[in-house]
Amino acid sequence: xEKSKTNPNKDSYGKNLMGIEIFVxxxxxxxxxxxxxxxxNAVLGILDAILEISEIKIVLTRHELGAVFSAxxxxxxxxxxxxxxxSSGPGASNLVTGIADANMDSVPLVIFTAQVPTKLIGNxxxxxxxxxxxxxxxxxHNFLVTxxxxxxxIIKSAFYIATTGRPGPVLVDLPRDILAEKFTFDYPEKxxxxxxxxxxxxxxxxxxxxxxxxNNSSRPVIIAGGGVIISNAFGELRELAxxxxxxxxxxxxxxxxxxxxxxxxxxxxxxxxxxxxxTTVNESDCVIAIGSRLxxxxxxxxxxxxxxxxxxxxDIDPASISKNVKADVPIVGDVKDALKKLIPxxxxxxxxxxxxxxxxxxxxxxxxxxxxxxxxxxxxxEKLRDLTGANAVIVTDVGQFQMWTAQFFKFLYxxxxxxxxxxxxxxxxxxxxxGVATAIKDxxxxxxxxxxxxxxxxxxxATIKAYNLPIKILIFNDEHIDITRQWQELHWRKRFxxxxxxxSCPDFTKIAxxxxxxxxxxxxxxxxxxxxxxxxxxxxxxxxIEFKTIYEENIYPYIPIGGSVSDxxxxxx
Amino acid sequence: xxxxxxxLVENKFGVLTRIAGLFSAxxxxxxxxxxxxxxxxxxxxxxxxxxxxxxxxxxIIKHLNKLIDILKVVxxxxxxxVERELALIKVKVNPYTRGDVIQISDIFRAKVVDIGPTTLTxxxxxxxxxITAMIxxxxxxxxxELARTGAVALxxxxxxxxxxxxxxxxxxxxxxxxxxxxxxxx
Numbered sequence: 001x002e003k004s005k006t007n008p009n010k011d012s013y014g015k016n017l018m019g020i021e022i023f024v025x026x027x028x029x030x031x032x033x034x035x036x037x038x039x040x041n042a043v044l045g046i047l048d049a050i051l052e053i054s055e056i057k058i059v060l061t062r063h064e065l066g067a068v069f070s071a072x073x074x075x076x077x078x079x080x081x082x083x084x085x086x087s088s089g090p091g092a093s094n095l096v097t098g099i100a101d102a103n104m105d106s107v108p109l110v111i112f113t114a115q116v117p118t119k120l121i122g123n124x125x126x127x128x129x130x131x132x133x134x135x136x137x138x139x140x141h142n143f144l145v146t147x148x149x150x151x152x153x154i155i156k157s158a159f160y161i162a163t164t165g166r167p168g169p170v171l172v173d174l175p176r177d178i179l180a181e182k183f184t185f186d187y188p189e190k191x192x193x194x195x196x197x198x199x200x201x202x203x204x205x206x207x208x209x210x211x212x213x214x215n216n217s218s219r220p221v222i223i224a225g226g227g228v229i230i231s232n233a234f235g236e237l238r239e240l241a242x243x244x245x246x247x248x249x250x251x252x253x254x255x256x257x258x259x260x261x262x263x264x265x266x267x268x269x270x271x272x273x274x275x276x277x278x279t280t281v282n283e284s285d286c287v288i289a290i291g292s293r294l295x296x297x298x299x300x301x302x303x304x305x306x307x308x309x310x311x312x313x314x315d316i317d318p319a320s321i322s323k324n325v326k327a328d329v330p331i332v333g334d335v336k337d338a339l340k341k342l343i344p345x346x347x348x349x350x351x352x353x354x355x356x357x358x359x360x361x362x363x364x365x366x367x368x369x370x371x372x373x374x375x376x377x378x379x380x381x382e383k384l385r386d387l388t389g390a391n392a393v394i395v396t397d398v399g400q401f402q403m404w405t406a407q408f409f410k411f412l413y414x415x416x417x418x419x420x421x422x423x424x425x426x427x428x429x430x431x432x433x434x435g436v437a438t439a440i441k442d443x444x445x446x447x448x449x450x451x452x453x454x455x456x457x458x459x460x461x462a463t464i465k466a467y468n469l470p471i472k473i474l475i476f477n478d479e480h481i482d483i484t485r486q487w488q489e490l491h492w493r494k495r496f497x498x499x500x501x502x503x504s505c506p507d508f509t510k511i512a513x514x515x516x517x518x519x520x521x522x523x524x525x526x527x528x529x530x531x532x533x534x535x536x537x538x539x540x541x542x543x544x545i546e547f548k549t550i551y552e553e554n555i556y557p558y559i560p561i562g563g564s565v566s567d568x569x570x571x572x573x
Numbered sequence: 574x575x576x577x578x579x580x581l582v583e584n585k586f587g588v589l590t591r592i593a594g595l596f597s598a599x600x601x602x603x604x605x606x607x608x609x610x611x612x613x614x615x616x617x618x619x620x621x622x623x624x625x626x627x628x629x630x631x632x633i634i635k636h637l638n639k640l641i642d643i644l645k646v647v648x649x650x651x652x653x654x655v656e657r658e659l660a661l662i663k664v665k666v667n668p669y670t671r672g673d674v675i676q677i678s679d680i681f682r683a684k685v686v687d688i689g690p691t692t693l694t695x696x697x698x699x700x701x702x703x704i705t706a707m708i709x710x711x712x713x714x715x716x717x718e719l720a721r722t723g724a725v726a727l728x729x730x731x732x733x734x735x736x737x738x739x740x741x742x743x744x745x746x747x748x749x750x751x752x753x754x755x756x757x758x759x
Contacts, residue, residue, distance in 0.1 A: 136591060137598055141641045161641060195583060195644045319635035
């Protein structure tokens with residue numbers, strides 16, 4: 001806190017410093033609070049310098065993928081850039097999936113990798129990979145530092161590029177010899193990037209056109225995506241929805257941006273979205289898509305998406321507009337700015353008929369599941385929701401339980417559903433929850449996993465234990481690969497092979513024991529609530545709960561891939 | 574449809590790979606690409622010829638614009654522009670055919686740039702189809718080696734419209750002005 005008052009770098013300006021110190025002082029300039037790393041030979045010097053010079057907290061994970069997912073969780077939960085430091089060679093290449101994941105979900109990350117000395121680059125040197133080449137298509141931008149003179153400028157640019165416009169990961173590769181050179185330390189105040197000027201201000205002519213379409217519509221619907229969270233435009237979104245009296249549906253990434261207990265909320269849209277959200281969009285005459293890529297999991301068949309509607313699409317990334325669904329009014333700009341300009345131009349629409357129709361749909365086609373004596377995931381999620389009052393950060397892995405969480409948790413607050421949306425990376429939740437728990441202290445952090453995804457990064461239990469992060473780890477164990485089984489059942493002949501049955505599934509409570517983490521096992525529905533209560537009460541330490549769940553359960557509603565609303569399968573046992 | 578895209582980029586390492594990577598990731602073929610420095614040594618101009626429908630090209634241009642090292646992207650296809658390619662063609666000749674080859678070269682305004690006892694190398698510039706036509710003409714004599722550049726292109730300034738007398742006056746006035754540093758840079 002004191003840092004902002006007294007600049008700790010004040011005495012260093014103009015001094016001749018080692019590259020390694022310039023690097024650390026640059027991180028201080030960028031107000032980095034925590035850095036996620038995995039120790040390796042090539043970064044030991046840097047970690048040492050961080051400890052010596054700065055107060056930056058270092059979180060050491062057990063795998064580089066853990067480090068990058070932790071940073072991703074930190075960035076998703078706080079909106080600040082997540083910083084990663086990895087060693088050269090395998091240390092760097094282990095990051096790849098996490099970087100691709102952040103790139104799809106517009107997560108600001110600044111990733112530093114160590115590199116072999118400049119003269120040895122390209123010589124198949126020990127622990128060398130061309131990480132700049134490998135990550136070129138999955139980063140927003142990346143740099144190889146070739147001169148010590150460029151170092152501060154590149155770090156400044158990396159943070160600037162990662163956090164502005166449509167955020168994304170930026171990688172900086174640091175050859176060892178450069179960090180050993182000396183140079184005068186001076187941190188630039190501005191970046192000089194003539195090829196990068198993200199458009200923040202929305203075009204007022206386009207806003208007027210959008211307002212006209214909205215004012216002439218009678219069946220509007222707002223689709224809010226993750227961009228609304230990034231832009232911090234929750235207030236503006238609510239104001240717009242209430243002003244025009246429009247229902248709001250969110251994408252998976254947009255969950256929490258609009259309270260799901262509000263009468264205007266339709267819950268989630270898309271493949272596993274609610275029946276009424278998908279139907280509302282299908283029947284609408286005016287779709288206002290805000291901060292969403294309108295990905296195929298949201299739209300289904302592009303040509304059959306909202307066929308009766310004029311489409312207004314607001315996004316800061318021009319390439320995301322009209323990529324999948326042609327927009328009638330494209331608006332490039334910051335969501336917050338666009339909504340601020342749009343709100344005064346729109347009027348309350350007399351659409352009571354539309355709203356009562358939607359209410360009827362909601363009553364006729366609610367989300368449902370069949371409760372049993374055995375544990376079913378939806379029941380656990382509902383109980384978790386009741387016990388936390390939605391005031392928790394839920395970090396989901398990928399699978400059926402992810403969709404059930406999205407459907408049944410009824411999110412109220414932004415940045416409370418942290419999930420791998422675009423890339424759909426199994427193994428995301430456990431390490432991501434480390435980053436979340438590093439930053440969020442006032443709300444419980446809950447990591448929700450399946451039996452397979454949990455095993456992808458389970459080594460991070462050691463990190464959780466080492467830093468005593470009070471994460472509540474839930475594992476839904478149906479001894480199958482649930483979502484894959486669902487697809488096989490619905491799309492292929494019902495021949496479940498060996499591969500789909502996790503017959504060698506371990507006892508997760510024993511794993512927790514091995515790491516010294518307290519654990520519970522729940523097999524009956526009646527034990528769910530008391531166990532969750534017990535776990536949530538243990539506020540100062542991690543707890544693992546294994547739920548033995550029923551396995552032949554599918555997620556409904558379900559729009560098969562490439563389908564549209566007419567193909568919706570409601571289930572309904 | 575054939576598109577000629579002109580791109581101004583930072584003259585840095587790795588920029589070409591970023592651009593080529595963007596095309597290959599989308600599965601689009603680059604028909605030709607040429608790169609060279611501009612009047613400003615920190616900026617290079619790339620001319621890319623590619624095929625695609627309008628929606629595909631629009632997406633490519635949007636993605637090119639997103640690259641940090643790219644300063645400007647213009648699709649020249651829908652406006653008047655000058656486009657040139659260059660080819661060096663080594664043709665097999667003997668004392669009887671040498672005259673024919675030189676005559677064909679003259680018709681195409683090509684230059685003889687190297688001569689040997691059994692070969693003749695000519696240099697030809699022009700639009701892509703002109704060069705193809707010349708290659709076809711020389712093929713019967715036997716082409717030994719061929720090197721062909723990609724297209725380079727610039728927008729045309731004069732678009733063929735008729736100026737009003739007022740506009741002509743303005744142009745005259747401008748051309749009489751002493752060049753300042755600003756106008757020199759253009």
